[in-house]
Amino acid sequence: MYSQLRERIRLLRARLDNAAPVAEIRAESQLFVTPAPVCDRLVMLAEISNRDHILEPSAGTGAILRAIRDTAPEAMCDAVESNSGLVRYLRENFNGVRVQCGDFMEWQPVQYYSRIIMNPPFSHGQDIRHILRAFSLLRPGGVLVAVCLNGPRQQEKLLPFSDIREELPRGTFAYTRVPTMIIRLRA
Structure with a gap:
């Protein structure tokens, strides 16, 4: 058993040694990769289709x-990223x-969206501002699904407009024990 484990560790180390970084990420960027099960849940709650x-x-x-493409490969997708x-x-x-x-907060889209799915930065209430800005970009009847901090400001500012709230377990995001939740808002 130990020899199999050692071999797996050796193979993993070899893969890591040969891996190239995707991009340089600054610590202050607040990039916390959304785990695949959370992505799948966000996409499911957004009720996306190929027409969106x-x-x-x-x-x-x-x-x-990736989760959007797995569910609705023909849907039109736009993405914004600052890095x-x-x-x-x-x-x-x-x-x-x-x-x-x-910067999403300064970005000017040319149209409105039927679905917005997001995991915005959290610090200093940025999640609230990003979610409210995104909500303003929804078409009538559109759906926004987001991960956000599960704190008193978020509960005060966002929950009155949401039809779904799901708490995520602490530690869902690597290297953090921040309380988070998924919310869904309908335009």
Whole structure:
């Protein structure tokens, strides 16, 4: 048993030694990759279809985009990301997704969206501001699903408008024990 475990560790180390980083990420960027089960839940709650026009305003490494593509491969997708290295990665790996490089809070879209799925930055109430900004970009009848901090300000500002709230277990996001939740808002 130990020899099998040692061999697996050796193989994993070899893979890591040969891996190239996707992009340089600064610590203050607040990039916390959304785990696949959370991405799948976000997409399910958004009730997406191939007819939707979907926005991912904090695209990061594309975890949510991957879940969108797995569920609705023909849906039109736009993504916004501020890290130019990640933008390059997204453009190379997500054909058909229009990826914009910039600050979502300053970005000016050319149309409204039927679905918005997001995991915005959390610090200093940024999640609230990002979610409210994203909500303003929904078409009538549209759906926004987001991960956000599960704190008193979020509960005060966002829960009155949400039809679904699901608490996520502490530690859902790597290296953090921050309380988080998924919310859904309908336009």
